[in-house]
Amino acid sequence: xxLTPGPxxxxxxxxxxxxxxVLGLLSLWSMASALVFATVGALRLPRAAVLxxxxxxxxxxxxxxxxxxxxxxxxxxxxxxxRDGDGIHAVSIVCTHLGCIVxxxxxxxxxxxxxxxxxxxxxxxxxxxxxxxxxxxxxxxGSTVTIDExxxxxxGTKVQA
Amino acid sequence: xxxxxxxxxxxxxxLRLAPGRIAAAAFRTGVPxxxxxxxxxxxxxxxxxxxxxxxxxxxxxxxxxxxxxxxxLAAFLITLVTGVLLMFYYKPYPDAAYLSMKDIxxxxxxxxxxxxxxxxxxxxxxxxxxxxxxxxxxTAAYRAPREFNWLIGMALLAVTLGLSFTGYLLPWDQLAYxxxxxxxxxxxxxxxxxxxxxxxxxxxxxxxxxxLLLGSDTVGEEALVRFYLLHVMLLPLVAAALMAVxxxxxxxxxxxxxxxxxxxRLPAADGTYPVFTEAPQKTYHLAAIxxxxxxxxxxxxxxxxxxxxxxxxxELAVFMLTVFACTALALVSDAPLKELANPLVPENPAKAPWxxxxxxxxxxxxxxxxxxxIPAVVLVGLGLIPFLDREEAGTGEWCGGPGGWPLVRRxxxxxxxxxxxxxxxxxxxxxxxxxFPTIPQLVITAVNPGTVLTAIYAGYSMWLVRRYNSxxxxxxxxxxxxxxxxxxxxxxxxxxxGPNWQFFWSPxxxxxx
Numbered sequence: 061x062x063l064t065p066g067p068x069x070x071x072x073x074x075x076x077x078x079x080x081x082v083l084g085l086l087s088l089w090s091m092a093s094a095l096v097f098a099t100v101g102a103l104r105l106p107r108a109a110v111l112x113x114x115x116x117x118x119x120x121x122x123x124x125x126x127x128x129x130x131x132x133x134x135x136x137x138x139x140x141x142x143r144d145g146d147g148i149h150a151v152s153i154v155c156t157h158l159g160c161i162v163x164x165x166x167x168x169x170x171x172x173x174x175x176x177x178x179x180x181x182x183x184x185x186x187x188x189x190x191x192x193x194x195x196x197x198x199x200x201x202g203s204t205v206t207i208d209e210x211x212x213x214x215x216g217t218k219v220q221a
Numbered sequence: 222x223x224x225x226x227x228x229x230x231x232x233x234x235x236l237r238l239a240p241g242r243i244a245a246a247a248f249r250t251g252v253p254x255x256x257x258x259x260x261x262x263x264x265x266x267x268x269x270x271x272x273x274x275x276x277x278x279x280x281x282x283x284x285x286x287x288x289x290x291x292x293x294l295a296a297f298l299i300t301l302v303t304g305v306l307l308m309f310y311y312k313p314y315p316d317a318a319y320l321s322m323k324d325i326x327x328x329x330x331x332x333x334x335x336x337x338x339x340x341x342x343x344x345x346x347x348x349x350x351x352x353x354x355x356x357x358x359x360t361a362a363y364r365a366p367r368e369f370n371w372l373i374g375m376a377l378l379a380v381t382l383g384l385s386f387t388g389y390l391l392p393w394d395q396l397a398y399x400x401x402x403x404x405x406x407x408x409x410x411x412x413x414x415x416x417x418x419x420x421x422x423x424x425x426x427x428x429x430x431x432x433l434l435l436g437s438d439t440v441g442e443e444a445l446v447r448f449y450l451l452h453v454m455l456l457p458l459v460a461a462a463l464m465a466v467x468x469x470x471x472x473x474x475x476x477x478x479x480x481x482x483x484x485x486r487l488p489a490a491d492g493t494y495p496v497f498t499e500a501p502q503k504t505y506h507l508a509a510i511x512x513x514x515x516x517x518x519x520x521x522x523x524x525x526x527x528x529x530x531x532x533x534x535x536e537l538a539v540f541m542l543t544v545f546a547c548t549a550l551a552l553v554s555d556a557p558l559k560e561l562a563n564p565l566v567p568e569n570p571a572k573a574p575w576x577x578x579x580x581x582x583x584x585x586x587x588x589x590x591x592x593x594x595i596p597a598v599v600l601v602g603l604g605l606i607p608f609l610d611r612e613e614a615g616t617g618e619w620c621g622g623p624g625g626w627p628l629v630r631r632x633x634x635x636x637x638x639x640x641x642x643x644x645x646x647x648x649x650x651x652x653x654x655x656x657f658p659t660i661p662q663l664v665i666t667a668v669n670p671g672t673v674l675t676a677i678y679a680g681y682s683m684w685l686v687r688r689y690n691s692x693x694x695x696x697x698x699x700x701x702x703x704x705x706x707x708x709x710x711x712x713x714x715x716x717x718x719g720p721n722w723q724f725f726w727s728p729x730x731x732x733x734x
Contacts, residue, residue: 106433106447113438136565157588158406160399160567172569173403174585175722186655187722188585190413190662 116209122148129180131164139196139207140164147218150198150207151182156191169193181215259527269533271468273476275525276532278487280477284619285360288539289353293381295543296346297460300384303339304453307332311391313449315442318393319561326558337551343385345547347576350381358606358700359629361616361693362478368607370470373463375604380460382576387452389574390445398562399571401448402440405431407584407592414589417663440564480617487524569720578714579707582644585722586652586669595671599703606700610692622693624685632681632698636705639677643670644713648724678702 120134120141128144138161139150153162153169160173168185169178176187183192197211198219205221253262260274279285310329312321325332354374357363363371390401411427421428436443471477480486559568573581583591615621620629647670653660678699686695719725720732 106436107429108436111432111437112441112443138565158403158410158584160402160571161565170721172567172721173399173571174581183658184654185658186651188587188654188665190588190666191416 117206118209119204119206122205129166133164134207137207137209139209140169141198141205141207143221144218147220148198148200148205149218150196152194152196152209152212154193155189156184156193157187157189162193183215253529256527259529262529269529271472272528272532273472274528276528277476277479277483278524278526279479279483279617281526281531281535285477285617286356287352288535288542289349289356291536291539292543293346293349293353294464295540296342296349296547297464299342299544299547300339300346301457303335303342304457306335307339308453313391313445315393315445316561318391318445322392322394322558333555334551337554337556338547340556341547341550341554342543343388344574344576345543346381347385349543350378351576354378354603355700355704358696359619359621360478361610361618361621363607364478364610364613364616365607367470367474367478370467370474371607372604373467373470375600377460377463377467379600380456380463384452384456384460385574385576387448387456390448391452392558393445393562394559395562395568396557396559396571398440398564399568400573400577401444402567403571403573403581403584405435405440405444407588408434410584410588410592412589413587413662413666417661417666478617480621481613483617484524570718570722572714572718575711575715578718579710582710582714582718583671586647586671587666590666590669591671594666595675598675602699606696610696612691612693615693620697622697623689623691624694624697628685628689628694628697629701632685632701633705635681635698636678636702637709639702640674640706640709643674643677644709646670674706678706 118134118137120137122132122141122143126132126141126143129142131140131142133140133153138152138154140153141148141150151169153164154160155162155171155173155176157171157174157176160171162169162171162176162178167177168180169182171177171187171189174188176189177185178189178193179185181192182195184190192215194212195215195217197208197213198217199206199208200219200221249265250258250261253259262269263272263274264270307325310321310325310332312318322336325336327333357371357374386404390397409427409431411430412421412425413427415421415424415427432438434444434447435441436447572578580591580596583595585591587594612622614623615625620626652670653665653668681702682695682699685698686692688694717724717726719728719730725731
């Protein structure tokens with residue numbers, strides 16, 4: 061076999077793709093894909109599979125002397141518990157605007173952070189809050205009252221003791 | 222015997238010369254007395270070589286930059302040094318964090334002073350970075366070829382605010398705890414929209430953002446570790462990398478922006494002389510590759526002076542002024558430390574640091590619009606400025622371009638007046654929720670005092686573009702208006718909001734609670 065001499069390559073001609081370009085492109089693409097997978101892995105890291113937060117379900121003893129319409133906030137919890145003739149109910153006291161703890165007043169609830177106001181049943185009456193305060197699930201068995209802060213019930217749901 | 226004593230003599234001689242040789246090996250150039258040694262002084266030093274060897278006299282004028290960029294860098298370096306010192310004692314764990322702050326304040330020698338300097342430098346950095354942005358904007362220095370550096374600057378503004386915000390949680394006092402609770406819930410506020418649309422179950426970007434920020438569903442130890450990591454490691458690294466690019470690009474983009482007729486504006490002074498003669502003796506190797514950015518060859522006299530000493534002494538002066546200001550403020554005013562964080566009782570009023578109070582005023586209208594929507598629009602708008610304003614008139618001049626200073630003055634009035642008017646209106650009459658209690662939330666998210674004000678500013682700016690037939694005029698008006706609005710909202714949030722975020726003329730009128 062004889063090699064026929066082609067035209068001499070000029071410096072101005074575009075280079076054909078030689079072997080080392082293939083290697084270079086391979087390493088480039090491997091780096092790009094490694095970056096993508098590493099980023100995806102790194103982004104999954106900050107979101108733990110199990111959240112380190114305490115249980116939101118708790119048993120409570122409501123003071124015998126709690127008058128109807130007055131709020132009872134168990135220490136360390138973010139619900140206000142009410143008891144009247146129709147039964148017991150629990151209203152979340154975490155403001156639906158930006159998460160401050162609202163204060164129960166005679167007229168309902170007031171948020172100290174941005175002035176949201178809520179009616180006694182949790183409905184928004186003023187301020188920037190976008191949603192009413194949710195009612196939380198109350199279960200009564202015998203003399204034990206259990207509140208689940210993670211489960212909401214429709215507004216107006218009261219449980220007879 | 223002879224050879225041995227010779228070697229000893231040489232040894233002693235080398236020992237005697239060693240200090241001078243070590244210095245020479247480190248610095249390589251002698252005392253910078255001539256133009257040549259001044260040049261090698263600059264490019265022979267890794268820290269100084271980001272500067273060019275010679276600096277234009279226009280760039281050295283006080284009125285060109287007011288030294289705001291260097292002041293920002295100085296404040297950053299001060300926080301870096303004082304921050305590392307504070308890390309000797311700080312413990313990033315709830316309650317322990319608060320106690321270690323108390324230790325730093327009362328037990329550690331100079332601890333309180335160092336913390337005060339850290340706090341004041343952080344505040345100074347926010348102020349100077351905003352003023353630096355305003356300077357760049359008003360002198361139209363963002364224009365081509367400096368568009369990309371303007372974008373880097375926007376990123377640095379965001380990182381600066383991020384550094385301030387993450388530093389705020391670390392003392393774990395009441396102020397810290399509730400500011401972070403509010404901040405994390407602002408991150409969650411896209412729920413305001415997804416809830417209203419009823420799609421939160423399947424699509425919840427707000428919840429994800431909050432979760433990533435806090436690492437939990439409450440503000441606790443996970444959140445503190447994350448904010449600590451962001452504050453002492455991630456954000457400073459990002460800031461340092463961005464700053465390196467920012468400074469490098471100043472040089473690569475041809476130094477500071479100068480008016481086209483800068484030579485006519487600057488009468489020749491002593492010490493400037495033709496650097497380039499008719500037949501240049503000097504070739505520019507690397508610089509020549511950067512197309513269109515080479516010094517004009519064959520033009521003289523050049524209006525440049527050696528960077529050493531002129532530029533470096535000016536930079537050092539600004540640096541020392543910043544150090545002096547932070548130290549003086551640290552001596553007269555202590556960084557606040559309230560009671561230990563209590564997750565059950567919010568501060569009333571719970572106020573963020575002053576530079577976020579404008580934002581807090583906005584979120585008091587709508588969490589999503591005030592905390593995410595409007596800031597995002599402002600950031601995108603700022604980033605787009607250099608790509609929309611492709612004009613040339615007024616580059617390098619204060620309030621340069623069509624309209625000029627009278628336009629800026631009028632816009633400042635309009636910006637302040639409309640913000641005050643909107644604030645006065647809602648303080649006096651309330652807003653939609655007070656008038657129509659059952660109004661859908663989406664309406665309030667879309668139409669609230671914040672969006673109304675933004676719309677007024679945008680409309681005014683569009684009118685300016687038509688009136689002056691110039692994008693630059695519109696940008697001047699809009700930027701000035703937003704600065705005015707920011708000022709009014711910040712002042713109202715800082716001085717006129719009391720318990721329950723109600724309006725009070727003075728804190729003396731606050732009710733007891």
